[in-house]
Amino acid sequence: MAPARKRWLTDGLDLDSNSRDPLPLDYPPQIPGACRSAADSVVYRGPPPVADGDSRSDDPDRPRAFPIPLDLSPRRREFESREKSAWVGSIIVHAAIVLLIAFLIAPADFSGYTTQTLVMTLSEEQPEIPIPMMLVDDVASEDSSLLAEVEEDPEIVKPVEVSLDVARPVIKLAGMKTKSGKSVGNVSGGARGSFFGIEAVGQDFVYIVDRSGSMNGVRYRRAIDELTRSIRELREDQRFFVLLFSSSSTPMFNGVQSMDMMQATAENKERLEDWLATIGTGGGTNPNSSLRTALRMNPNAVFMLSDGEFTETKSGKRGTLLKAGGDALSIAQASGTSIPIHAIAFEDPRSCKNMKELAELTGGEYRFVNSSGKTQRELLADARALMAEPKSKSRMRRQGQLSHQIGSIQVSEKAKQTYADLLVDDFEDAYGKIGEPDAAAPVPPLSELLELLEALVSSDPRRIALAPLQDKVAGELSRRLHEVADTAEVESACDAIIRWRGSRAATSVLDRVADHLATLNHDEPSKAFTRLRLIKRLHPQSKAVDVCQTLCDRIRDQIVQQSNQLLQRGDLVAAIRMLRTTSSGEFDPTVRSLTYQTLRDLTMKQLAAARDASLSHNRELKDSINAQLQKGFENDPLLDQWRKERVSRELNARRMLLQVGNNHRYAGIKQKRQQLQAIIDRYPEAIAATQAQAQLDQLPRWEAAVEQEESELIRMMDDTRRR
Structure with a gap:
């Protein structure tokens, strides 16, 4: 019995044929079909079935007794149940992945866009050519005049007869729609808007206008005039929103009110014009935030205007409108919408390529507008x-x-x-x-x-x-x-x-008349400051700047010299009164500001002298200075204001010095030197400035000590590695 069992367990293995005895062909015995279960065809998990008595009996008529098949069905059913569940779960997961991939790459628009078929017949001999309506959208966006011929039937698409002799076929569209409830094809009496000759059909429009420094002057005024004209022509049932951008985005009304579309009523149009009158130019050109806001509003179309001179906000390097960090092209691609962006490159041909690329990407219309609109x-x-x-x-x-x-x-x-x-x-x-x-x-x-x-x-x-x-x-x-x-x-x-407007040519002309300005300034010195202010703003590279600056410095030195002469005679009261009279009686704002600054510097120095006298316990000198200041200002609240300012400056200087002392010793000698120098430059009259100067003088010794300590640490590390 045992040898037969052993031989059955090893049957099928690659063993030496001499190491086992041959088994009968019918061993192990077959289980009758009526007694088989699903588990029998898979594996035997128990001992092999054997017959009663000698299995090698030669009596063929002797009945054999078979054991009852092993009941493995509960465990097997559990296994099959788990296997089926795994297959169902795998099918669900793979189906979800396929649907997600199809959603991401499919060209269909799930927001309600429909695609119809336009049949174009070129001649009687040629067959009809079905053209997707998506192509008709592109044609309509390029030539808005085609929209005037759209017929009203929302279902029927009529064939078009096109003559090959005509330069551009006239295509009649019928039943063209963009979004649910927003018809584009039926424009007879429909709502529309236009901006610099580009027309768009719809109820909602967003305007994005550049207000960077390069738009300064006539260029910006021209853009704002066209913007107000465009919005003024909108119907009251239409809606609009305006976004200006420079280094950052400036929403309509500075974002104080709702960031939703606004009805184009007469009152709202007037409010917009009043707000635009308060906005000027300046800064770089970063349209990204404005573009994101516009696309989130889901309008029928976006009008975007820029001269394309882009300044990267991070690196400060000049680039292009679409090729900088977080570029507008990527924003338009990632929006997942089919909102057309009608791009206007404004008066600067360097912006043409970029604005055209943005328009082509979104299915909008591109146009370059030169400074005159004429050839x-x-x-x-x-x-x-x-x-x-x-x-x-x-x-x-x-x-x-x-x-x-x-x-x-x-x-x-x-x-x-x-x-x-x-x-x-x-x-x-x-x-x-x-x-x-x-x-x-x-x-x-x-x-x-x-x-x-x-x-x-x-x-x-x-x-x-x-x-x-x-x-x-x-x-x-x-x-x-x-x-x-x-x-x-x-x-x-x-x-x-x-x-004249600042330019290289204007500066050259101004240089030629600089000597005449010197004569005029000498005759009327009070006007020299006004001329200097204008020249510095419009023509900073002109030689006239030095001509006017020389006379202005002379006038300032005269004012300071007069006050110093009175101080040298010990007449502080007379010096203060002289400066106050000059400041109040001077009509030129620059001279008045200069005199005011001289009076402030003089008062601050006297208040600092009174403080030093108090620290040195010289009460008599302190009281004398305070009495002269009070007499010179004659109860003017300006003196109390400057007293509070001096105390505030002293506290600020001490806070800065305390912050320098709290820094880690290895924070950096260079950083510490810069912080101490900032205290000295910003608050020269403060006590903390004196202490900062003392620490600044000790910095070379501190630096040498730090270098010596670092060298010692490096030496110790090297010794440790050798060990």
Whole structure:
């Protein structure tokens, strides 16, 4: 029995044929089919079934007794149940993954967009070509005039007959829709909006307008005028929202009110115009936050305007509108919407590529708007027509506008030269050759010579094409200024040049009249500060800055010298009264501010002297200083204000010094030196400034000690490694 059992357990293994006896072919015995269970076909988990008695009996008629099959069905059923559950769970998980992938990559729009079929027939011989309506959307976005022919039937799509001889087929659309409840195809009497010639159909529009520093001046005013016109033409049942951007986003009404779409009522339009009048330009160009806000509002269309001069907020490097950190292109792609962004590259051709890419990505329309909206040929035609008119104030005003348009960088050098020739020929026809005095020719008025020079400067502000001609006319103007006896006329001409828009050409002209400014400032010193302020803002590179600054410094030194002379005589009261009288009686704000600052510095020094006298227990000196200050200010609350300011400055200086002392000793000698120097520079009269200076003097010794300690630590580490 045992050998047979052993042989059955090892049957099927790769053992030596001599190590086992042969088994009968019917061993182990077959289990009858009626007695089999599902587990029998899988594995035997118990001892092998055996027959009663000798299994090797030669009696073929002897009945055999078989054991009852092992009952493994409960455990097997549990196993099969778990196996089925695992398969069901796997199918569910894989189906979810497939659906998620399909949702991410499918081109369908799940927000309610529908796709219909347009049939276009090219000729009678050619078959009908089904065109997806998505293509028709692109055509309609490129030419908004096609929308006027949309028919009203929401279901039927009519065939279109297209002649191959026509440059562009006229496509009639029917039943085109974009979103649920927002029809685009049926525009007869429908709601629409336009911005710089780009038209869009719908109820809700968001306007994104650049207000960075590069938009300053006429460029920004032109953009805001078009914005107000566009919103003014919206119907009352339409809605709008405005986002301005520079380094950051500025929502409509500064975000004080709701960040939702606003009804285009007359009252809301007027409120918007009042708010826009309070917003100026400045900062960099970062449209990202405004673009995210606009797309979250889910409008029918977004109008975006920018001159494209981008400044990266992190690195400060110049880049492009779409290729900087968190770029607008990625934001539009990640929005998951099909909102068209109609992009306007404004007056700067460097923005064309980027704005066009944004429009193409979102299915919007792109347009470049130059500084005039006209071609070079049209501008020169306007100039010829203008020169044919008689001289008048209206002509001078239009000539100034035309000169600024010609001065755009989109206008070629040849066109600029042609325009300059028209100006010079018109002037010389009336007054003779420039720079060649002719007794027979009338003397040109100084105002007309100045207007000619201003037109030449405005038409070529970068001095690329007209520099020699500008220098010639500027030299003639300087010569005439020396000949004019009327000082008021010279002053008027010089002040007009100072107020010209800042440019390389304007700075060159101002340098030529700088000597005249020196004479004017000497005659009327009070106006020198006003001129200096304007020149620093508009023409900071001009030599006129030094001319005006010299006289202003002289005036300031005179004021300080007068107060110091009174102090040297010990008459503090007289010095204070003199400065107070000059400050209150001076009309020029710069001189008044200068005198006020001198009075403040003098008072702060005297208050510090009284404090030092108190610390040294010199009560008599302290009381004397306080009495003179009180007498000089005559109960003016300004003295109490400066007393509080001195105490506040002293406390701030002590806090800064305490913070320096609390820093870790290894925080850095360089950082500690910078902090101490900041205390000395910001609060020179404070006691803490004296202590900071003492610590600053000890820093070299501290630095040497730290270096020695670091060297010792390095040596100890090296010794440890060797061991």
